[in-house]
Amino acid sequence: MKFLSFVRTGVAGYGAIIDDGIVDLTGRVQGALSLKEAIARNLLAEAAGMAADMGPGLASSDVTLLPVIPDPGKILCIGLNYEKHRAETKRPEASHPAVFVRFADSQVAHRQPIIKPKRSDRLDYEGELAVIIGRGGRNIPEANALDHVAGWSCYNDGSIRDYQRHTHQFTPGKTFPGTGAFGPYMMTPDEAGDHTSWPIETRLNGDVMQQATLSDLIFPIPRIIAYLSEFTPLSAGDVILTGTPGGVGDRREPPIFMKNGDVVEVEIGPLGTLINPICDEV
Known part of the structure; x- marks a missing residue:
């Protein structure tokens, strides 16, 4: 699965790429609000399954990309x-x-x-x-x-x-x-x-x-x-x-x-x- 971080309507979040579209996963997978949090809580498999079920809801033009991990500790x-x-x-x-x-x-x-x-x-x-x-x-x-x-x-x-x-x-x-x-x-x-x-x-x-x-x-x-x-x-x-x-x-x-x-x-x-x-x- 391909995951990315972005800003949408002024709010930072994360999602997955499906069929050249983006599934907004922010807060939807056990409340995780960022890709870093989803990784830390071992939620990527669940996030991938949810993204596949939901299908893309956003186009790339709907978001402003962030660095993949905007706030790494190191x-x-x-x-x-x-x-x-x-x-x-x-x-x-x-x-x-x-x-x-x-x-x-x-x-x-x-x-x-x-x-x-x-x-x-x-x-x-x-x-x-x-x-x-x-x-x-x-x-x-x-x-x-x-x-x-x-x-x-x-x-x-x-x-x-x-x-x-x-x-x-x-x-x-x-x-x-x-x-x-x-x-x-x-x-x-x-x-x-x-x-x-x-x-x-x-x-x-x-x-x-x-x-x-x-x-x-x-x-x-x-x-x-x-x-x-x-x-x-x-x-x-x-x-x-x-x-x-x-x-x-x-x-x-x-x-x-x-x-x-x-x-x-x-x-x-x-x-x-x-x-x-x-x-x-x-």
């Missing part, structure tokens, strides 16, 4: 997780994933503008697979890690490259307002199937900039979930960004950065295409 990001990207950055090989964070209030939804800040002209794209945690935990065994996944989505982990390099810590360049695009929807594992060979592609103004498959990940998803849960408890609705392929704009000759009027797309296997225009900060 957004944990993995860097340098494709060999081509690690090589283009000239970073050494590592035994453990590189981890940084993004803040929830830096996110935008599908078709909303990614914001190029006034302070920098080095806004770069980073197409990534997002993992949404369902059942949380600490010290999750790698063998059971995929049992903790509520769903998958597309993410554009936009980076402000000069701020990223102010020190050895990535975070200042990774969490500017309006730079993390998340959507268009979350697909549950039962519908998505085996994720390990999905293609991932990022396009800028129609030109392919990044292209890989998830089989290229240096640290696969179960290893990432297990490692993160060693040092922090994972909770329902937490989001893990799993790294970006090679081909980022910053490492091209000459570099290519996103600017006002551009359109960037991230497409991953069955997860659809996340589309965002680029706009200057006002």
